[in-house]
Amino acid sequence: MNKLIETINLSYCYKAGTKEEVKALEDVNIAVWQGEIIAITGQNGSGKSTLARHFNGLLTPTTGSVLAGGMSTNLKENIREIRKIVGMVFQNPDNQLVSSIVEEDIAFGPENLGLPQTEIIERVEWALNTLKIEEHRREPLHNLSEGQKQQVAIAGVLAMKPDCIVLDEPTAHLDPRGRRDVLESIVRLNREEGITIVLLTHFMNEVIYCDRMIVMDQGSVKMQGTPHQIFCQSEHQKEQLHKMGLDYPVASQLAAGLKLEGFDIATDIIHTKELINSLCQLK
């Protein structure tokens, strides 16, 4: 496996060089591996959005560097290529869709790439099918639910055939059903299409579907590892997570509670399935 995105001693200040300088990222060294699905969590203001915006060159480091597909985002001439590799989906679907009609919005990205017409049509078709929104293709966006709009936004990025899609709290605005559908799509894109996913979220029940997670606080990376490693650690680490304003997945919380009551439950539970297995083994 190779590194798709890598940050090297990345620091970033808003309004750098002025009196109101605000340090948003400090010495961040992380890597996103090809084909994985990785979560970046942290409370509001932890710097996760700022970090994500470095991945496709929307922001460039104050010091340090970011490599996407081996190219540095510091060089202006790389940006166009980098944005073909790393696509980005944002929180509010209404503020990222350009056209009022579903298929026409999906075509916006490929059109920007200057692709031939037949290829654009093919890609739009493929994106519609992959996200299972073919039946809405001619519909105006304001007729769709928020969840469906977010699927359209993902399809719009997918149609550019990126290696990696970065999603900045894509489910924060959605109702439970929309949230479930969008999460399913994201996981499916990773498993079936092999697209690397970077998911920014503060829902721990989404994090557990990820291969790895990064916990951020106050502009730097505090923890890194698989969800099991992060959630099933010592009391000290639990306290730290709590201090950073983060939850535990529901299954872990339930397992911990049962353990406290004296039940013989495994301590490395994050998925509902694992909890059920463990409960079934109780005598």
Next chain:
Amino acid sequence: MELTKNITLGVYLPGETIIHRLDPRTKIIAATILIVMLLLSRSYIAYAAVAFFIAMIIVISAIPMGYALRGLKPMLPVLLLMWIFQLFLFRDSDTLVLFNWWIFEATEAGLHMGNLIILRVLFLFTVTTLLTLTTSVVSLTDGLENLLNPLRKVGVPSQELVMTLVIALRFVMILAEELEKIIKAQMARGVAFDQGNFIQKTKKIFPVFLPLFVSAFKRAEELIIAMESRSYTGGKGRTKMKTLHISRADLTAAITILIFTGLMIYINIATEPFI
């Protein structure tokens, strides 16, 4: 306070009628011709002809008549005000005085001028609404871009201008929803928008528009970032999913418009202008 219900400008009603399938360039040129004729016409018969022609388009494009005209409703108070102003303030030397009221004098010329302005605004609005109701934003853009393309040579950024227009149209609905939300939120906190005199009512409007503007700027910024990350760098180097082509229906439409233009010119020459 149902703002979104009355908004028809910038909304597209998908359909498969002949009007929907016309090349956007045909529709834009036809709408332009209609508008020019509206501005030049000065007789009631001419306006009756325009009304008939527009009604035909509405029927053929299978848009519910009520829906097509609904957008006019919020404009009525303003139009009435304009009409009153014209009635009392328009001056012409040899005109009949209809009646006197206080220091004002209503003249026949003023009455006709008022009617003329109202008819013009109503029809202008209906024509543009019909254009957007039957043409999706993207094909509208493609058409406009294509028509404005010659201007690129003299340095007019036509593609960028058109993109701005597309986005403005897309946000009409979103901002109307937002305005409705703000108004409802303030009503919930005790603001009574329908009480007080004119000045008091006007004062209540400012606290509504301020948050709307702030949110519009925020949305604009987010949209820019999203467009940038989808590789938008202006019109240069873009290709299109849909290319435009002239069909038989466009020829029919062009001939219809030509005949109608001839008819309008004839009406305007043959009939007495009312002003």
